[in-house]
Amino acid sequence: KQEVTQIPAALSVPEGENLVLNCSFTDSAIYNLQWFRQDPGKGLTSLLLIQSSQREQTSGRLNASLDKSSGRSTLYIAASQPGDSATYLCAVKLGGGSNYKLTFGKGTLLTVNP
Amino acid sequence: DTEVTQTPKHLVMGMTNKKSLKCEQHMGHRAMYWYKQKAKKPPELMFVYSYEKLSINESVPSRFSPECPNSSLLNLHLHALQPEDSALYLCASSQGLAGEQYFGPGTRLTVT
Numbered sequence: 001k002q003e004v005t006q007i008p009a010a011l012s013v014p015e016g017e018n019l020v021l022n023c024s025f026t027d028s029a030i031y032n033l034q035w036f037r038q039d040p041g042k043g044l045t046s047l048l049l050i051q052s053s054q055r056e057q058t059s060g061r062l063n064a065s066l067d068k069s070s071g072r073s074t075l076y077i078a079a080s081q082p083g084d085s086a087t088y089l090c091a092v093k094l095g096g097g098s099n100y101k102l103t104f105g106k107g108t109l110l111t112v113n114p
Numbered sequence: 115d116t117e118v119t120q121t122p123k124h125l126v127m128g129m130t131n132k133k134s135l136k137c138e139q140h141m142g143h144r145a146m147y148w149y150k151q152k153a154k155k156p157p158e159l160m161f162v163y164s165y166e167k168l169s170i171n172e173s174v175p176s177r178f179s180p181e182c183p184n185s186s187l188l189n190l191h192l193h194a195l196q197p198e199d200s201a202l203y204l205c206a207s208s209q210g211l212a213g214e215q216y217f218g219p220g221t222r223l224t225v226t
Contacts, residue, residue, distance in 0.1 A: 031212055043120075043204055044157070044217040089156060093212070100211035101170065104156035 002027045006090055006105035013080055014113050021075040021108045023090030028068050031095035034102070035064050035075050038087045047088075048075070080112045117141075118218035120205050126224045129195060135221045137188040137205030145169075145211050146188040148180060149204040151220070157204055163188060164211055195225045 003026045013019055023033070032051045036044040048057045048064040050073070056065040063076040077084060087107040093100055118139045127133050137146065145164045149157035162170035163182040177199075179191040188205055205218040 032214075034214060036217075041202070041220075041222065043118075043219040044206075046214055046216060049214040091156075095212065101159060101162075102215060106156055 002030075002092060002094055002103045004090060004092055004103050004105035006088075006108050008108060009106065010109040010111075012111040012113065015080060015082060017080050017112075018076070018078050019080055019110070021077070021088050021090075021110070023073040023075070023105055025071045025073075025092045025103075027094065028071050029094060030068065031093045031100060033064075033066055033073050034091045034093070035062075035073075036089040036091065038089060038107070040087075044089065077110075080110075082112050082114050085110055085112050118205055118207055118216050120203075120218040120221050122221060123219070124222045124224075126226060127192065127195065128226055129197075131195075132191070132193045134192065135190040135203055135205075135223075137190075137207075137218055138186055139207040139216070140186055141207065141209075141216070142185075143207035143209050143213075143216075144185060145208045145213070146182060147206040147208075147215065148188070148190050149206065149217075151202045151204055161190075162211070169211070192223075195223075197225050199223065200225045 007022045034049045035047045050066045061078040066073045089107045090105045091102040121136045148160040151157045160174045161180040166182045181189040202220045204220045206215045208215045
């Protein structure tokens with residue numbers, strides 16, 4: 001059974017700092033990995049999708065990497081801003097047949113202080 | 115347009131009521147999903163539809179009944195719910211089962 005772990009569970013940083021969020025998964029036979037952002041009481045916003053054949057993806061100040069063999073992904077946020085404060089969720093998708101199911105980590109609660 | 119819409123935003127219902135949640139997307143996606151999310155927990159998959167056919171049912175109680183009337187719409191019919199069913203219900207869609215998932219804003223359901 002795929003398990004996804006996110007470390008740290010919570011992180012508080014001053015504005016402007018660069019930071020890294022970590023995600024690890026137990027089954028390396030993933031199809032893709034997706035990073036989401038969730039504001040309190042809101043839906044999930046997709047930030048980046050990395051296919052199993054890719055090593056990294058970038059969008060603006062965000063960079064996500066994937067090391068499938070070691071079962072790890074990182075989300076790098078450059079020059080953090082108070083508006084980045086949210087819960088960040090990592091989710092992996094296993095392939096095979098029709099069971100393309102997303103397995104989520106418990107998330108990292110990020111607070112960026114002005 | 116990468117928007118998934120959900121109605122209503124909030125719903126309060128008694129344990130004897132029947133209500134429905136609605137989800138809509140116009141991205142031409144052929145896979146649609148229902149998730150349940152409790153406070154401070156990650157989303158839990160409930161149902162997956164692919165090409166308007168139920169593909170995955172994660173052993174959800176029968177008081178939750180999904181329906182996919184066409185490729186753009188997904189409904190979740192609710193009947194005889196319990197207070198522990200109170201949660202944020204999220205809908206998502208993707209191009210196919212393997213594609214990037216896009217989520218709606220959710221419906222906050224309270225069962226009294």
